[in-house]
Amino acid sequence: MSSGRTIVVGITGGIAAYKAVNVVRAFVLRGDTVQVVATPAALRFVGKPTLEAISRNPVHTDLYEGVAEVRHVAIGQSADLIVVAPATANSIAKLAAGLADDLLGNTILASTAPVVIAPAMHTEMWNNAATVANIATLRARGVTIVGPGVGQLTGSDSGAGRMAEPDTIVAAALAALAAAENGRASSDLAGKRIVITAGGTREPLDPVRFLGNRSSGKQGVALAEAAAARGASVILIAANLEVPAPTTVDLRPVNSALDLERAVTEAAVGADVVIMAAAVADYRPVTVRADKIKKDDTGDSLLLELTRNPDILAGLAARKAPGQGLVGFAAETETDPDRLLALGRAKMARKGCDFLVVNRVGWSEGFASDHNEVRVLDRRGDIVCEASGTKMSVAGHILDLIS
Numbered sequence: 001m002s003s004g005r006t007i008v009v010g011i012t013g014g015i016a017a018y019k020a021v022n023v024v025r026a027f028v029l030r031g032d033t034v035q036v037v038a039t040p041a042a043l044r045f046v047g048k049p050t051l052e053a054i055s056r057n058p059v060h061t062d063l064y065e066g067v068a069e070v071r072h073v074a075i076g077q078s079a080d081l082i083v084v085a086p087a088t089a090n091s092i093a094k095l096a097a098g099l100a101d102d103l104l105g106n107t108i109l110a111s112t113a114p115v116v117i118a119p120a121m122h123t124e125m126w127n128n129a130a131t132v133a134n135i136a137t138l139r140a141r142g143v144t145i146v147g148p149g150v151g152q153l154t155g156s157d158s159g160a161g162r163m164a165e166p167d168t169i170v171a172a173a174l175a176a177l178a179a180a181e182n183g184r185a186s187s188d189l190a191g192k193r194i195v196i197t198a199g200g201t202r203e204p205l206d207p208v209r210f211l212g213n214r215s216s217g218k219q220g221v222a223l224a225e226a227a228a229a230r231g232a233s234v235i236l237i238a239a240n241l242e243v244p245a246p247t248t249v250d251l252r253p254v255n256s257a258l259d260l261e262r263a264v265t266e267a268a269v270g271a272d273v274v275i276m277a278a279a280v281a282d283y284r285p286v287t288v289r290a291d292k293i294k295k296d297d298t299g300d301s302l303l304l305e306l307t308r309n310p311d312i313l314a315g316l317a318a319r320k321a322p323g324q325g326l327v328g329f330a331a332e333t334e335t336d337p338d339r340l341l342a343l344g345r346a347k348m349a350r351k352g353c354d355f356l357v358v359n360r361v362g363w364s365e366g367f368a369s370d371h372n373e374v375r376v377l378d379r380r381g382d383i384v385c386e387a388s389g390t391k392m393s394v395a396g397h398i399l400d401l402i403s
């Protein structure tokens with residue numbers, strides 16, 4: 001099966017090069033033709049035979065090979081999309097300066113295809129003013145930047161600079177390709193301010209316990225990452241995420257529903273779009289004990305009195321400025337698709353948002369999974385989008401609607 005598309009995967013010399021193998025594999029399995037252009041330094045981290053076997057094509061490294069077929073220009077001209085993963089600080093600097101002292105630099109300069117890069121480096125290098133300026137230059141030029149994330153780095157240290165996961169890179173790359181094919185800029189959300197809530201709130205019972213839910217935050221984080229990659233300035237209100245937050249967003253950690261309400265109310269002022277992907281507790285304990293609840297004091301049963309939390313989404317809808325977009329989520333355990341949709345329509349009427357993303361959750365579906373299957377309703381309750389796949393690809397569909 002061939003998609004008819006040629007993807008050039010540029011691999012530069014960082015330890016994350018070993019993960020680039022999975023990026024190559026994901027494109028090959030989709031039916032794309034993959035041409036790997038690896039720098040000599042990249043081949044110190046991952047072997048040419050591995051890349052040739054996985055890409056099913058020769059790997060190109062040397063500027064002075066294939067001169068008769070003008071390879072330094074031909075590869076770039078054949079590309080529908082160029083993905084550089086990992087992109088080291090050095091390769092980013094060269095790209096920003098338009099240098100062509102190796103095969104990858106020539107390939108990129110000779111191509112008109114969209115370019116997606118996945119930076120990977122130590123935190124100090126990512127935060128260095130030179131790298132910050134180079135990234136700004138590339139972004140202004142329409143290059144899509146995916147990641148890096150915050151997390152464990154090569155050594156025992158952790159911080160910003162970890163390469164985005166292969167799935168995330170591939171999804172961002174396909175979104176950039178789709179944008180280019182539809183004649184839309186890959187930075188179609190540039191200049192937009194988007195507030196996204198993600199994760200699950202925790203309602204404290206005492207200093208060590210809480211009432212919570214199983215939301216991992218993966219869908220909200222994917223939305224934040226994808227929106228930032230498309231040029232939006234993103235505030236991510238993060239309630240107890242189980243996944244690393246992207247470094248490309250303004251991160252505001254919260255804990256309980258009331259914390260989240262305060263943070264989102266403040267952030268929503270002046271925002272173009274607010275996306276409420278977080279699972280917010282409907283109830284919280286009436287009293288929060290100052291000391292740990294003791295079995296000896298409570299006996300064989302313990303009755304907790306709960307009170308309703310404010311409906312934050314409905315509140316935002318009631319107060320929203322003209323022109324502001326508001327997206328809600330409805331995660332339901334209903335198994336019948338028609339009844340699920342009916343629940344979604346009733347919720348849309350109650351909440352008053354512009355779009356409602358309806359999905360099914362269960363013991364093994366929805367929350368912690370890397371995949372999602374959603375239907376999006378508009379104000380009238382009509383289905384305006386159906387999407388299934390990785391949470392990153394679902395995020396792309398939701399952002400297309402918003403865009």
Ligand code: C5P
Nearest residue numbers: 276278280282309310311312313328329
């Ligand atoms: O009412 P339900 O919890 O099913 O609604 C889900 C949607 O409403 C989600 O977008 C969630 O973020 C939001 N929500 C809220 N405040 C609550 C409960 C849910 O904003 N107290």
